[in-house]
Amino acid sequence: MTPTFESIYDSVLHLPRGEQVRLLAMVALKVADASPGIDFDDRVCGGAARIVRTRIPVWLLESLRRGGRTDAELLAAYPSLTAEDLANAWLYARTHREEMDREIAANGDEA
Template identity: 40%
Template structure:
């Protein structure tokens, strides 16, 4: 582990303005979401998994809280869920279309 690098990064991060820190957090969250053609139908998913964001959103809409999701998906972290909720907030219309299409397919 490169502790010098981490210490340098911390020093830089603490010098950021609130707006810059929020932007940094947003960018870090976005790194946790991947879109890969051929994996999960190309839908946004939690990095290095086959868990689409829409799946987590659907469970949340059905009443599951973060603790339940973390129990059901033990490979996920709180940060993964935060990234999923942030992604959903930024792409709500797109993901709602996916959820609608999936619900319609389930009723055919």
């Protein structure tokens, strides 16, 4: 049975203050590492970071951008994408440079 928000909240309120602070810090770190607009699913794109609700991997967009494609060209080539999607992709690519380099190297012939 999956716990509800209310049951978790109630449980947290009954923790000692120090444990509440510790839990909050752990959750904050996890949320800070989250990537808005980016999704991961082992069953889609081999688990690579991708634009949410699409099958467009971030590494592909980053590879095209490194190759000189502009945001306008990418939006025209992928009509389902928005400018916000690209902004999310560029933020993810900047903060995960080594991952992007590996993915592009492994899949470079597909770009």
